[in-house]
Amino acid sequence: MTIPVKALQKTGPDQPFQVTTIERRDPRPDDVVIDIKAAGICHSDIHTIRNEWGEAHFPLAVGHEIAGVVEAVGSEVTQFTVGDRVGVGCLVNSCGTCEQCLAGFENNCLNGAVGTYNSEDVDGTITQGGYSQKVVVNERFVCRIPDALDFDVAAPLLCAGITTYSPIARWKVKAGDKVAVLGLGGLGHMGVQIAAAKGADVTVLSRSLKKADLAQELGAARTLSTTEEGFFTEHSGEFDFILNTISADIDLKKYLRLLKPRGVMAIVGAPPEAMDVRAFDLIGGGKVLTGSNIGGIPETQEMLDFCAEHGLAARIEKIGVDEVDAAYDRVVEGDVLFRFVIDTATFEDAEPVSAP
Ligand code: NAP
Ligand code: ZN
Numbered sequence: 001m002t003i004p005v006k007a008l009q010k011t012g013p014d015q016p017f018q019v020t021t022i023e024r025r026d027p028r029p030d031d032v033v034i035d036i037k038a039a040g041i042c043h044s045d046i047h048t049i050r051n052e053w054g055e056a057h058f059p060l061a062v063g064h065e066i067a068g069v070v071e072a073v074g075s076e077v078t079q080f081t082v083g084d085r086v087g088v089g090c091l092v093n094s095c096g097t098c099e100q101c102l103a104g105f106e107n108n109c110l111n112g113a114v115g116t117y118n119s120e121d122v123d124g125t126i127t128q129g130g131y132s133q134k135v136v137v138n139e140r141f142v143c144r145i146p147d148a149l150d151f152d153v154a155a156p157l158l159c160a161g162i163t164t165y166s167p168i169a170r171w172k173v174k175a176g177d178k179v180a181v182l183g184l185g186g187l188g189h190m191g192v193q194i195a196a197a198k199g200a201d202v203t204v205l206s207r208s209l210k211k212a213d214l215a216q217e218l219g220a221a222r223t224l225s226t227t228e229e230g231f232f233t234e235h236s237g238e239f240d241f242i243l244n245t246i247s248a249d250i251d252l253k254k255y256l257r258l259l260k261p262r263g264v265m266a267i268v269g270a271p272p273e274a275m276d277v278r279a280f281d282l283i284g285g286g287k288v289l290t291g292s293n294i295g296g297i298p299e300t301q302e303m304l305d306f307c308a309e310h311g312l313a314a315r316i317e318k319i320g321v322d323e324v325d326a327a328y329d330r331v332v333e334g335d336v337l338f339r340f341v342i343d344t345a346t347f348e349d350a351e352p353v354s355a356p
Helices: 043-049 151-158 160-170 186-197 212-218 252-256 279-283 297-310 321-332
Strands: 002-009 018-025 031-040 066-073 085-088 091-093 134-138 178-182 201-206 222-225 239-244 259-267 288-291 316-319 339-343
Touching: 002 134, 018 134, 031 085, 031 151, 043 321, 066 134, 066 151, 085 151, 091 134, 151 160, 151 186, 151 297, 151 316, 151 339, 160 186, 160 239, 160 297, 178 186, 186 201, 186 212, 186 239, 186 297, 201 212, 212 222, 239 252, 252 259, 252 279, 316 321, 321 339
Parallel strands: 178 201, 178 239, 201 222, 239 259, 259 288, 316 339
Antiparallel strands: 002 018, 031 066, 031 134, 031 339, 066 085
16 A cells, blocks of 8 residues: 655656656554645755766656655654654665764765665665655654744755754854855855854855845845955955855865865865865865765754754745746756745646556
8 A cells, every 4th residue: 555646756857847646655663654835946956856966766756855744653653743843854764773873873874874865765666755745754754843933944944954054063163253155045045044143254155246135134244256356365264164055066276265274164065076176275274175965863853943943944935836847947047045945735736647
């Protein structure tokens, strides 16, 4: 027995999205069934389904910023009950026994965590993501959404929120630190809010000043345009911490010059291209170049609670299931303030291409 639900899938990287019917597994004893209320559009969805990171498995539904309500629970579920407000991010399973999982870093599972989409699940099927009406997930990978956060503005926190929160926490960004956020998109706009909530002096480094007023609303002290003549010379050695959320191929060497000696750049943006960095770009000032991949489940819950406590949430543009192709083009053009979120209620009237 499986649960038929509508989903938004592509059959190939250049095909449009279409509403289909997919089968969700019947809940295992430790599973919860989630009625999805909102699903965010992350740039990683785009990289994946356009085959920019390698071969995607089609037909595929992406989406790993999921917010909804628990509709049913398996017989051994202990943490959730029907009606709970919950979220699911980029992971739906992991071994649970390796040192990383045991330490709460399921995102670094040594035996390979199962991604929310395009991943081989424990039963050999390919996981299908959150652009869908429901999802069935092991309870260990479900977080609670605090009542203070609406589903629409909470959904993007499950990826954009944790991906920016985690390196900011790991590198102990604190009051007074000079922080630069590279790129003011979905991730960037959460990074600004979180770093500002920690008391940092936040500068947005964007390709223009178009979003400067909004950046200020989010908590940035200033916005600078990286395309201005002399920018990289003028701002050399200015920042303690740089959160790099840029989704495209950039000349990283130039950006590393913006760090103070002993400063840290955490890369979270994931363009497919190789990066060109010389030893001398780092050893001179003892700079740290590091990366970060979402976050573990305990830290994801911590981030949701932190956002609720500090009044932080995503700024979103809500769209219907028939607007996702157009939204993708707009994300790639940098034309989104700041996250598209799919209103999953719009599945209701959409006719699937093939009946169950
Ligand atoms: P997004 O909303 O498209 O934001 C990316 C931002 O990068 C844009 O808003 C833009 O900022 C800047 N940008 C784009 N092209 C650029 C270029 N050619 N030169 C300079 N800046 C450019 O994407 P997102 O959803 O925030 O995701 C950002 C990246 O993080 C993606 O690569 C995504 O796959 C990755 N990601 C990684 C993780 C992880 O765990 N590490 C998790 C989620 C996402 P301005 O308009 O302000 O210039
Ligand atoms: Zn994401």
